[in-house]
Amino acid sequence: MKSRIEATYRVRGTAETIAARAEAIAVEQSVEMPVGIITDRHVRDEIIGRVEAITEAGEGTFDVRISLSAETVGEDPGQLLNMLFGNTSLHEDVTLYDLELPEALARLFGGPRHGIKGLRARVGADMRALTCSALKPQGLASDELAALAYRLALGELDYIKDDHGLADQAKSPFAERVRACGEAVKRAADETGHPTRYVPSFNGHLDMMRRQAEQSLAAGCDTIMIAPMLAGLSNCLLLAREFPELAMLAHPTMAGAARISPVALLGKLFRLNGSDGVIFPNHGGRFGYSPEMCRRLASSALAPWHGLQGAIPVPAGGMTLDRVPEMLSFYGPDVMLLIGGGLLSAGERLTEETAAFAQAVREYSHDRA
């Protein structure tokens, strides 16, 4: 059982320089001062970062595993990120590649409150993939977004989320939008019999997000979206604790994934801090993640980890209806497929296209994969 935090950095360097560079990172991420002048035995023995392993990773890079005292984190998620990558994020030759935590710390944070099981239960889904779409574009009025939500919900999607660009803007203020869209989706769900959920997107400071949580609950929502890198991980976890009835989907905006591996940030840190689902750019869409990266990210979000529930992977970013079988074959049933613009492109046939999406997922047999 590990008692220390372990961060693995992928570092550009040479065989001659990497040992010294690894030591410098270990110092930067812990005491951040010349170690020779530290006299305190506890600091020397426990607090200074330790280089545990250095392995070649190809293409002029090395994986440097450094352990840090869990004591340096206390109980705060933001401080965990600070210890894992804070000042080192300012160095161009390093990415945070992976992390591991003591079980006690993982359990303290608690991870997903609802997880895949909770997200399936909300929409009465068996062991199948879930479906999702997005309300766009920003700049529409609340009633126009609600009309769109209604037409999407008639297609019997599982989840309909706000675009992450929808915030608390004059054209569709949060309180007005959540009422209008919540009501529209509820009305469609009553007609179809499928309990489609509307997922409002939170923004702003903690008190704003608390108000948004209250307004979401009042509008009958039980699932919301949050952007952890904008909100701050500490605020995310606090919301998960204060509103245990709300499931949270994490949006990757500002996740700067080129500097932190999505496997570590989305698959582990977002999950750790209460995200029940993690949205990420699927391979072959508008973003540059490789299939291998997507597979590792999904595995990371789902893998057994200190007894935490799994967070459902939500591949997105330019997906289309014709890719549904391929994505289901790739990810298996533990996935939520998110198609936004690809459905909206259907114009007048939006509900029909949406229904085809929902049906394709419901009827896909994972046995044949």
Place this chain on the structure above:
Amino acid sequence: MKSRIEATYRVRGTAETIAARAEAIAVEQSVEMPVGIITDRHVRDEIIGRVEAITEAGEGTFDVRISLSAETVGEDPGQLLNMLFGNTSLHEDVTLYDLELPEALARLFGGPRHGIKGLRARVGADMRALTCSALKPQGLASDELAALAYRLALGELDYIKDDHGLADQAKSPFAERVRACGEAVKRAADETGHPTRYVPSFNGHLDMMRRQAEQSLAAGCDTIMIAPMLAGLSNCLLLAREFPELAMLAHPTMAGAARISPVALLGKLFRLNGSDGVIFPNHGGRFGYSPEMCRRLASSALAPWHGLQGAIPVPAGGMTLDRVPEMLSFYGPDVMLLIGGGLLSAGERLTEETAAFAQAVREYSHDRA
């Protein structure tokens, strides 16, 4: 007078591909859907991002200037960052290079509440550079940190800040540390007659930071440090509004400066959201910023900008006493010099070394530069 937000991205590309790439970024950072299917006139005319200019920037890169409707931001700093760089932060070929705002938006956020003038007034300094050091290493007990603070304060520094790794840890809980260090620095200030300030470092979620603000005020502190990329910009600005008596120094941890130009993030966005001073890694220290980058960052934090006060540049990161004249010549008097480990290395002679630092800054004549 600009009415739209302008973001400048530095994009890797070729003359053949850059126009299409620029359009794709403009769409990603605004409506995030195929524009051909958008029928709403307001969205088409105002909300879709506009490519305003593309210019070659050398070494296979282009500067792409895109304007966005201020309406998309509403009144929230986190949403501003979301609109400026959110999803595009996931693309490896783009950095956010610069930004410009409508004056109304800048004034709404308000920038530094105290600025350079306020930070000079607190320590009775004329038109000279300010001095600062840091309490380290983490892992020391509160009374040990307080003893260190006392010895630094006897050297008549202007500001003594917590290391950004000091949070709310068992070894030096925030409440205990702020009382002990606040008292120690006050005692030293009474002895020397120089009003040295202790600057505690905030961490955690918004409610924790509010408690830390109350505890800081109770301990006689009027200046604090915050890490905007951990706290969330929205929470930073709210704290600046709720505690107008506290001056805020911004720490760059997790600022991932390789993906957002420090000029834009530290010099503009941190300042915009209430930071009175911005700490950054000086050239020639442990980090890779160039002299040119440091000069541009300092200029950006100080430049006239929509009537906001200037934020004082705080170069740091491995600075030493022998560099003081060079740094003062480089930055002029509108600067706070921060030397941490370089002073702590003096061991038994800590107070004498600190006094030499404070004196070197006080006696430097900017006329000769």
